[in-house]
Amino acid sequence: MNTFFASRPRRIAGLVVLAVVLVLAPLVSSPYINYQLSSIAVFAVAILGLNIVMGYTGQVSLGQSAFLGLGAYIAAYGVLHDWPPVLSLVLCAVIPAVVGMLVALAAARLRGLALAMITLALPIVGVPLARRLTDLTGGSQGRVVSWLRAPEATGLANDQWRYYVVVVIAVVAFALAHNLVRGRIGRSFAIVKENEAVALSMGVSPYRTKVLAFTIASLLGGVSGFMYLAVVQYTSPETLTFFTSINLVAAMVIGGSASIVGTALGAAYYVLVPVLAGQVNSSRTALISGAILLAVLFLLPAGLVSLPRRLASLLRRRPQPAAGAPTPDDATHRAPASSTATTE
Amino acid sequence: MSYFIQVVVDGLSNGAIYAAIALAIVLVFRATGLVNFAQGGMAVAATFVAFALTRAGVPVLLALIAAVVFGFVLGGVLERVVMRHFEGGDPDTAVVATIALLVLLTGLSALFFGYEPHPFPSLFPNRTIGFLGAFVSLRSIGTIAVLLVIMAALQLLFRYTKLGLAMRAVADNPQSSALSGLPVSRLLMIGWGLAAALGAIAGVLVAPQLFISPGMLDFVLVYALAAAILGGLDSPVGAVVAAAFIGVVENLAGAYLDFIGDDLKIAVPFVAVIVILIVRPQGLFGRKVTVRV
Numbered sequence: 001m002n003t004f005f006a007s008r009p010r011r012i013a014g015l016v017v018l019a020v021v022l023v024l025a026p027l028v029s030s031p032y033i034n035y036q037l038s039s040i041a042v043f044a045v046a047i048l049g050l051n052i053v054m055g056y057t058g059q060v061s062l063g064q065s066a067f068l069g070l071g072a073y074i075a076a077y078g079v080l081h082d083w084p085p086v087l088s089l090v091l092c093a094v095i096p097a098v099v100g101m102l103v104a105l106a107a108a109r110l111r112g113l114a115l116a117m118i119t120l121a122l123p124i125v126g127v128p129l130a131r132r133l134t135d136l137t138g139g140s141q142g143r144v145v146s147w148l149r150a151p152e153a154t155g156l157a158n159d160q161w162r163y164y165v166v167v168v169i170a171v172v173a174f175a176l177a178h179n180l181v182r183g184r185i186g187r188s189f190a191i192v193k194e195n196e197a198v199a200l201s202m203g204v205s206p207y208r209t210k211v212l213a214f215t216i217a218s219l220l221g222g223v224s225g226f227m228y229l230a231v232v233q234y235t236s237p238e239t240l241t242f243f244t245s246i247n248l249v250a251a252m253v254i255g256g257s258a259s260i261v262g263t264a265l266g267a268a269y270y271v272l273v274p275v276l277a278g279q280v281n282s283s284r285t286a287l288i289s290g291a292i293l294l295a296v297l298f299l300l301p302a303g304l305v306s307l308p309r310r311l312a313s314l315l316r317r318r319p320q321p322a323a324g325a326p327t328p329d330d331a332t333h334r335a336p337a338s339s340t341a342t343t344e
Numbered sequence: 345m346s347y348f349i350q351v352v353v354d355g356l357s358n359g360a361i362y363a364a365i366a367l368a369i370v371l372v373f374r375a376t377g378l379v380n381f382a383q384g385g386m387a388v389a390a391t392f393v394a395f396a397l398t399r400a401g402v403p404v405l406l407a408l409i410a411a412v413v414f415g416f417v418l419g420g421v422l423e424r425v426v427m428r429h430f431e432g433g434d435p436d437t438a439v440v441a442t443i444a445l446l447v448l449l450t451g452l453s454a455l456f457f458g459y460e461p462h463p464f465p466s467l468f469p470n471r472t473i474g475f476l477g478a479f480v481s482l483r484s485i486g487t488i489a490v491l492l493v494i495m496a497a498l499q500l501l502f503r504y505t506k507l508g509l510a511m512r513a514v515a516d517n518p519q520s521s522a523l524s525g526l527p528v529s530r531l532l533m534i535g536w537g538l539a540a541a542l543g544a545i546a547g548v549l550v551a552p553q554l555f556i557s558p559g560m561l562d563f564v565l566v567y568a569l570a571a572a573i574l575g576g577l578d579s580p581v582g583a584v585v586a587a588a589f590i591g592v593v594e595n596l597a598g599a600y601l602d603f604i605g606d607d608l609k610i611a612v613p614f615v616a617v618i619v620i621l622i623v624r625p626q627g628l629f630g631r632k633v634t635v636r637v
Binding site for chain 2: 111114129249254285
C-alpha cells in the first residue's frame with residue numbers, strides 16, 4: 001500500500017503488531033469500546049463485499065444493506081430455532097450468496113444506472129417485506145435475541161467473547177478477499193472494470209465475472225449480517241434500509257475504492273464518525289457527518305488509504321511550493337500501478 | 345368505477361411529485377452525466393425558505409417564487425464551490441460527494457427548523473371537485489398541471505433552444521464542447537441551478553401533503569430515481585411517463601390486491617421496473633448506447 005510496508009519483513013512485522021493489538025484490545029477496553037470495535041468488524045465485512053463488486057469490478061451496487069439484513073434475519077431465525085451458530089453462519093453465507101447470484105444472473109447484463117436501479121430495489125422491496133413476513137422476521141418490532149454468550153471456561157465477558165467471534169470472521173474474510181483480488185479472479189475483475197470489450201477479447205467473460213463479483217459481495221453481506229446479530233443482538237427492518245446501503249457506499253469510497261486496507265478504514269469511518277459527531281453535539285450529527293464526509297472527499301479524493309501518500313507528496317513538494325503544482329490526481333492514479341508492482 | 349378513477353388520479357398526483365424530482369435528476373444527468381443524490385436535500389432547503397416566508401405572512405405564490413430563485417442560486421453555488429472540484433475525477437467519488445451534500449443539507453435544514461414536521465400551506469384551494477363520479481382534490485389536479493407545464497418547458501428547452509443544445513453537448517462530451525467554444529463550467533452551473541429550482545417547485549407542491557421536515561423527500565428521491573432510470577435518464581418525457589406509471593401502479597396494487605395492501609404496495613412498481621429493465625436495459629425512452637473499445 002505504501003513504501004513503508006513495501007518490504008516483506010516490515011510487512012510481517014506490521015501484521016504481527018496488528019494481530020497483537022486485535023487480540024489484546026478487548027481485554028483492556030470497556031464494553032462500550034468493545035461494542036464499537038466489534039461494529040467496525042461487522043461493517044468492514046459488509047464494505048469488503050461492496051468493494052469487491054464496486055471498487056474492484058466497477059459495478060454499482062446500492063443493495064448491500066439488503067444482504068446484511070437477510071443475513072441478520074437468518075441468524076435470528078437460527079437463534080429462535082436453536083441452530084448451532086456454525087450452521088447459522090454457513091446458512092448466512094450460502095442463502096444470501098444464492099439470492100445475490102440469482103439477482104446478478106438477471107441484472108449483470110445491465111450497465112451503470114440500470115444496474116444501480118435493480119440493486120436499489122432490493123432494500124426498497126426488502127424493508128416492507130420484512131415488516132410483512134411477521135412469522136419469519138418478527139415484523140416491525142424485529143427480533144431481540146440473546147446468544148453467543150461467552151463459554152464459562154474462557155472466563156471472558158460476553159462483549160469480549162463476541163468481539164473475538166466477529167474479529168476472527170472478519171480476519172478470515174479479509175485474508176480470503178486479499179488473496180482473491182491479487183489472483184487470477186482479481187485480475188479479471190480489474191479488466192472488466194477497465195473495459196468489457198477488452199476483457200472479452202482476452203477470454204474473460206464480463207457477464208460471468210460480474211455474476212461472480214455480485215455473488216461474493218452478497219455472501220460477505222450475509223456473513224456481516226450474522227456478525228451484526230452477534231454484536232447488536234437485535235435486528236429489525238431498519239437494518240436493511242436503503243440509507244444504510246448509501247452510507248456503506250460512501251464509507252467504501254471514503255476508505256478507498258479497490259483497496260483492502262481502505263475497506264477497514266472505511267468501516268472505522270462508518271462506525272466512528274456518527275459516534276464522534278454525536279459526542280460533539282448530538283442534535284447536529286447529520287451536519288457534522290456531512291461536513292466531515294465532504295472534507296475528506298476534498299482532501300483525499302482517493303480515500304483515507306491515500307493519506308500517507310498524500311502527506312509524503314505534500315512534504316516532498318514543500319521546497320518549491322506554487323511551482324506548476326502537480327495535481328493530486330496524478331499521484332493517486334499512478335499509485336495503484338506502483339502498489340501492485342511492489343506486491344507481486 | 346368512481347373508486348377506480350379516484351385511485352388512478354391519486355396515483356397520478358403522487359406520480360407528479362416523483363416526476364418533478366425525477367425531472368431534476370434527469371436535468372443534472374443530462375448536464376453533468378451524474379446522478380445527484382443531493383436533489384432531495386436541495387429541494388427541501390429551498391422549500392424551507394418558502395416555509396419561513398409563509399410563516400412571516402408572505403403569500404404562498406410569492407414564497408414559491410422566492411424558493412425557486414433561492415433553489416437556482418443554491419444549485420449553481422453548490423456546483424461551482426463543491427461539485428466543480430470532483431469533475432473529471434472518479435465518478436464514484438463525485439456521486440459520494442452528492443451524498444455528502446444530501447447529508448449536509450439535511451443537517452443544515454434541521455439546524456434552522458428542527459427535525460419535527462411542520463404544516464405547510466397549500467398553493468391550491470383545499471377543495472374537491474366531482475369528476476366522473478369520483479372526488480378529485482384540486483391539489484392533485486393542480487400538481488399534475490404544473491408538472492405537465494414543466495415537462496413541456498424542459499422538452500422545449502432541450503430540443504429547441506441554443507441553451508438546451510449546449511447543455512446536451514456538454515453532457516455528451518465536455519472536451520469537444522469546450523473546444524467548440526461553449527462555456528462548459530457556466531452551463532454546468534445552470535444545469536444544477538435549474539435542477540434545484542425544479543426541486544423547489546416539487547417541494548412546495550408536496551409539502552402540504554407530507555408536512556415539511558428535513559427528511560421529507562428522502563423517500564420521494566427513491567421513487568424519483570426509479571422513474572428517472574426507468575424513463576431512460578436522458579428523456580424528460582420518459583421520466584414523467586415512468587413516474588406516472590410508478591405512482592398509478594403502486595396505488596392500484598395497494599387498493600385492489602388484498603395480499604399487497606398499503607405496506608407492501610411500494611414493492612409492486614419496483615418489481616415491475618426490474619422486469620422492464622431486464623427486457624429493455626436502456627429504459628422505456630432511452631437510446632441505446634454503443635460502447636467502443
